[in-house]
Amino acid sequence: MKKRSVWLSVVLYLWVGPVSLLCLPLALLAKWTGGGYCVHSGVLEIWGGRVGAWLDNGLPFLGAVNAFAMGHVVVGVSPEHLDSSRVHERTHVAQFERWGFFFPLVYLLAGLWVRQQGKHMYWDNPYEVEAREAAQVAISRIPPG
Ligand SMILES: [Zn+2]
Numbered sequence: 001m002k003k004r005s006v007w008l009s010v011v012l013y014l015w016v017g018p019v020s021l022l023c024l025p026l027a028l029l030a031k032w033t034g035g036g037y038c039v040h041s042g043v044l045e046i047w048g049g050r051v052g053a054w055l056d057n058g059l060p061f062l063g064a065v066n067a068f069a070m071g072h073v074v075v076g077v078s079p080e081h082l083d084s085s086r087v088h089e090r091t092h093v094a095q096f097e098r099w100g101f102f103f104p105l106v107y108l109l110a111g112l113w114v115r116q117q118g119k120h121m122y123w124d125n126p127y128e129v130e131a132r133e134a135a136q137v138a139i140s141r142i143p144p145g
Contacts, residue, residue: 009042013072015100020044020071026051027073036079043093044073045082052077062122069093071101087138091131 013020027037027046035048055077058064067076067085069092076082082089096103111121122128 012097016071016096016103018071018101019096019104020073023070023073023075026075030075040082040086041090042072043069043090045076045079046073047076047078047082051075052081069096070104071096085135088131088135091134092127095127095130 023046024044027044030037030046030049030051033049033051035046035050035052037044037046039045055065055067055075059068065077066081067074067089069075069089072093074082074086074089074093076085076089095107099106107125107127110127111125114124114126115121
Protein backbone atom coordinates (compact mmCIF):
# COMPACT_ATOMS: atom_id res chain seq x y z
CA MET A 1 0.00 0.00 0.00
CA LYS A 2 1.22 3.48 -0.85
CA LYS A 3 2.18 5.73 2.04
CA ARG A 4 0.16 8.94 2.08
CA SER A 5 0.38 12.11 4.09
CA VAL A 6 -1.41 12.50 7.40
CA TRP A 7 -3.39 15.42 5.95
CA LEU A 8 -4.62 13.42 3.01
CA SER A 9 -5.65 10.64 5.40
CA VAL A 10 -7.58 13.11 7.57
CA VAL A 11 -9.37 14.51 4.51
CA LEU A 12 -10.26 11.01 3.30
CA TYR A 13 -11.57 9.92 6.73
CA LEU A 14 -13.75 13.05 6.83
CA TRP A 15 -14.87 12.61 3.20
CA VAL A 16 -16.06 9.08 3.96
CA GLY A 17 -16.89 9.86 7.61
CA PRO A 18 -20.69 10.10 7.43
CA VAL A 19 -20.90 6.51 6.14
CA SER A 20 -18.30 5.18 8.58
CA LEU A 21 -20.03 6.86 11.54
CA LEU A 22 -23.33 5.19 10.70
CA CYS A 23 -21.66 1.78 11.10
CA LEU A 24 -19.82 2.47 14.36
CA PRO A 25 -22.66 1.11 16.56
CA LEU A 26 -22.15 -2.26 14.87
CA ALA A 27 -18.80 -2.55 16.71
CA LEU A 28 -20.55 -2.39 20.08
CA LEU A 29 -23.37 -4.66 18.97
CA ALA A 30 -20.84 -7.26 17.79
CA LYS A 31 -18.78 -6.93 20.99
CA TRP A 32 -21.81 -7.24 23.29
CA THR A 33 -23.09 -10.33 21.49
CA GLY A 34 -19.92 -12.40 21.38
CA GLY A 35 -18.03 -10.87 18.45
CA GLY A 36 -15.34 -8.25 18.38
CA TYR A 37 -13.64 -5.43 16.58
CA CYS A 38 -10.19 -3.97 15.98
CA VAL A 39 -8.46 -1.45 13.76
CA HIS A 40 -6.50 -3.15 10.98
CA SER A 41 -4.43 -0.98 8.61
CA GLY A 42 -6.56 2.09 9.22
CA VAL A 43 -9.92 0.35 8.90
CA LEU A 44 -12.29 -0.64 11.71
CA GLU A 45 -12.96 -4.35 11.30
CA ILE A 46 -16.01 -5.78 13.08
CA TRP A 47 -16.90 -9.45 13.27
CA GLY A 48 -19.12 -12.05 14.80
CA GLY A 49 -21.94 -11.91 17.33
CA ARG A 50 -25.30 -10.73 16.04
CA VAL A 51 -23.55 -8.83 13.26
CA GLY A 52 -21.75 -11.92 11.97
CA ALA A 53 -24.95 -13.98 12.22
CA TRP A 54 -26.80 -11.30 10.28
CA LEU A 55 -24.25 -11.48 7.42
CA ASP A 56 -24.26 -15.26 7.50
CA ASN A 57 -28.07 -15.40 7.37
CA GLY A 58 -28.10 -13.11 4.37
CA LEU A 59 -28.57 -9.50 3.43
CA PRO A 60 -31.50 -8.25 1.37
CA PHE A 61 -30.84 -8.76 -2.38
CA LEU A 62 -27.42 -10.35 -1.74
CA GLY A 63 -27.98 -13.38 0.44
CA ALA A 64 -25.18 -14.55 2.75
CA VAL A 65 -21.95 -12.58 2.50
CA ASN A 66 -18.53 -13.06 4.09
CA ALA A 67 -17.94 -9.37 4.65
CA PHE A 68 -18.83 -5.93 3.38
CA ALA A 69 -17.31 -2.47 3.53
CA MET A 70 -19.10 0.70 4.54
CA GLY A 71 -16.68 3.59 4.49
CA HIS A 72 -13.69 2.85 6.71
CA VAL A 73 -15.62 0.07 8.43
CA VAL A 74 -15.55 -3.54 7.26
CA VAL A 75 -17.97 -6.00 8.82
CA GLY A 76 -17.37 -9.74 8.59
CA VAL A 77 -18.81 -13.06 9.71
CA SER A 78 -15.59 -13.91 11.61
CA PRO A 79 -11.92 -12.84 11.77
CA GLU A 80 -11.17 -15.60 9.22
CA HIS A 81 -13.77 -14.21 6.83
CA LEU A 82 -12.28 -10.74 7.22
CA ASP A 83 -8.82 -12.15 6.56
CA SER A 84 -9.78 -13.98 3.40
CA SER A 85 -11.72 -11.04 1.97
CA ARG A 86 -9.36 -8.24 3.00
CA VAL A 87 -8.07 -7.32 -0.49
CA HIS A 88 -11.59 -7.34 -1.92
CA GLU A 89 -13.01 -5.21 0.90
CA ARG A 90 -10.03 -2.84 0.92
CA THR A 91 -10.73 -2.20 -2.75
CA HIS A 92 -14.22 -1.11 -1.72
CA VAL A 93 -12.69 1.10 0.99
CA ALA A 94 -10.54 2.73 -1.73
CA GLN A 95 -13.69 3.19 -3.84
CA PHE A 96 -15.31 4.90 -0.86
CA GLU A 97 -12.27 7.17 -0.60
CA ARG A 98 -12.65 8.04 -4.30
CA TRP A 99 -16.36 8.88 -4.08
CA GLY A 100 -16.76 9.78 -0.39
CA PHE A 101 -20.19 9.51 1.12
CA PHE A 102 -21.68 9.54 -2.39
CA PHE A 103 -20.33 6.04 -3.02
CA PRO A 104 -23.43 4.06 -1.90
CA LEU A 105 -25.45 6.07 -4.44
CA VAL A 106 -22.76 5.73 -7.14
CA TYR A 107 -22.57 1.98 -6.49
CA LEU A 108 -26.35 1.63 -6.73
CA LEU A 109 -26.50 3.66 -9.95
CA ALA A 110 -23.71 1.55 -11.46
CA GLY A 111 -25.68 -1.57 -10.55
CA LEU A 112 -28.85 -0.20 -12.12
CA TRP A 113 -26.88 0.82 -15.22
CA VAL A 114 -25.54 -2.72 -15.77
CA ARG A 115 -28.96 -4.22 -15.03
CA GLN A 116 -30.38 -1.95 -17.70
CA GLN A 117 -28.01 -3.74 -20.10
CA GLY A 118 -29.37 -7.13 -19.05
CA LYS A 119 -26.46 -7.92 -16.75
CA HIS A 120 -26.43 -8.78 -13.06
CA MET A 121 -26.68 -5.81 -10.71
CA TYR A 122 -24.16 -7.24 -8.23
CA TRP A 123 -21.86 -9.58 -10.17
CA ASP A 124 -21.46 -7.23 -13.13
CA ASN A 125 -21.31 -4.03 -11.09
CA PRO A 126 -18.01 -2.38 -12.16
CA TYR A 127 -17.08 -1.77 -8.51
CA GLU A 128 -17.50 -5.48 -7.73
CA VAL A 129 -15.57 -6.42 -10.85
CA GLU A 130 -12.71 -4.14 -9.73
CA ALA A 131 -12.71 -5.66 -6.21
CA ARG A 132 -12.76 -9.25 -7.53
CA GLU A 133 -9.92 -8.49 -9.94
CA ALA A 134 -7.82 -6.94 -7.15
CA ALA A 135 -8.36 -10.04 -5.02
CA GLN A 136 -7.40 -12.29 -7.95
CA VAL A 137 -4.17 -10.33 -8.52
CA ALA A 138 -3.36 -10.58 -4.79
CA ILE A 139 -3.92 -14.35 -4.81
CA SER A 140 -1.73 -14.77 -7.90
CA ARG A 141 1.11 -12.98 -6.06
CA ILE A 142 1.14 -15.41 -3.13
CA PRO A 143 4.21 -17.61 -3.57
CA PRO A 144 3.41 -21.33 -3.83
CA GLY A 145 4.01 -23.57 -0.82
ZN1 LIG B 1 -17.57 -6.59 -3.09
